Structure formats: structure tokens, C-alpha cells
Amino acid sequence: MALRADWLPALAAFEAAARHQNFAHAAEELHLTASAVSHHVRKLESRLGVSLFQRHARGVALTPQGRQLADSAGTALADMDGVLRSLRVSRQETDRVRITTLHSLAYTWLLPRLSEFTNANPKxxxxxxxxxxLARFDEGGPDLGIRHGGGHWPGLTSHHLMDDALFPVASPTMPGIERITEPAQIADLPLIADHARQGWHDWFRAADVHGRKLEERYTFSDTTDAMMAAAHGIGVALAREQIAVPYLRSGQLVRLPGPSMPARWGYYAIYPAHRRLRPAAQSFLDWLLAVKKD
Known part of the structure; x- marks a missing residue:
């Protein structure tokens, strides 16, 4: 006997009643009335020609035939629920974009702009x-990365987003900062460094300051921490142009005398060369390339 679609409501009501051993509790779960559940069960019993429950004053109990059907219906509905959940998760994951980037860039450049993308792409x-x-772009890994470098990574496609430059910054409240009028004087201040491949020695060379002993008194692994240390007046930091913008706009930091030194490396959007981007990830990449010049 083929299972017809109009059997499904009755089977669902029976399965819930069998689990709860109670029509009222099954009705509450299914948002039905107890009489509606009872009607579905009686309809099923009539079609099958067997009794599925023994009814008594204190409730109901499954008959042997009812237990057999309850086991099968419970397994089938649980399997269906699992498949439906996985399909729902798959749909959500299709719409999810995983991005790996630097904390400093996320904090100062990406997040201030991100509402433009989320408002235009709410799903x-x-x-x-x-x-x-560095993230591994394997199965389950990120879709896109935003990295600082030379633009060439084996096995990855890269799109140039923006160049960078370096210049000295300090808190306007740092004692004696108002007396700094030329680059050479900066060498006498507490210098803050990060783990970047270009640093103070490169900048002083570009500023034509030679023969000075440089002491990088404070070193941080993350550029954001170096910027915050400077904002708190701990010392002078060598800022990246793209990272320093919000600190300069807010007045937490000010530029000091000296050149803006072009950085050897820029920022790039990257993803595996062998993998075609999913539509959601492509939308995010297109947005990145559109806003890179602002």
C-alpha cells in the first residue's frame, strides 16, 4: 500500500501521541486540540483496520500494533527532521562568507565601512x-582573506585593494611633543614598534636622519596595540596610513614632522586560485574592490 500525502497529518499526530502517551500533551506540541489529535488517530486506525491505543480512564497505552507503528513512524519523522535541519543549515552556510584578516585592519578600516555592505546585503x-x-584555505576554511604583503602568494588569486605609507604619530598630550619640529628630534623619544617588516630604521633613513642610536623601547605584536599605546602617551609609533585614520580624525593621535614613507607592501584580497567564489563571497569581494578607494 503506497503512502499517500493525506496520511502524513494523521501519522504526525499519532507519533506525538505515542511519545507522550497522552493526547493532550501531543496536541500542545502540535498546536492542535486534543479532540483533533484523537480524530487523526481514529482516522488512522480506521484506515489500517487495527487499534493503535488502548483507551482507559487514566489515559492511553499503545497496543502491540501501535508500538510497531510508533517505532517506525518515530524513526521516519526523526530522519526527515534531520534532513530538513541539514538543508536549512546548508542554505544558511551558502549565504555565509568567512573572512580572515588582520585585527588592525578589521578594527580601523573594515568595521567602520561594513554597515554599507550589510545594509545592502541583509541575507x-x-x-x-x-x-x-595565516589561514589555511582548505575545506571549511575561509572564503576570502585580506592580507598585507607583496601581492603574490602561491596557489592564491590576489586583488590589490590599497597601498600603504608610514609616518610617526603621538598623543597630543604626550609631554614635550609640542617641541618636536624636525624628524631628528623624534629619535630622542620613546619609540613604539610592532612586528612589521618595515620599521623605525627604514623611516629615519627616509627622513635623512643618520648616525643616531635608536631604541625601540616598546614592542607589540599587533599594530592596533601599538597605536593605542601611542594614544595613551607611552611613546611615538610608526603608523600605517590606513590604520591611523580613525585615531587622527578623533584627535587621539597627531602626525609628527617628517616624510610619509611609501610602504613596500600593500593590502590585497585573496582566495584559492582553484576555487570559484560562491555568489555571497563574490558579492563581498566586489564590494571590497568598490570601496577600496574611499
């Missing part, structure tokens, strides 16, 4: 990873 879900370690 796209975003996951941002700002771990220091």
Missing part, C-alpha cells in the same frame, strides 16, 4: 577571523 552572513596565523 548574507559574515564570519570574521582575525587570528595572527
Amino acid at each position: 548574507i552572513l559574515l564570519s570574521l577571523d582575525t587570528e595572527i596565523a
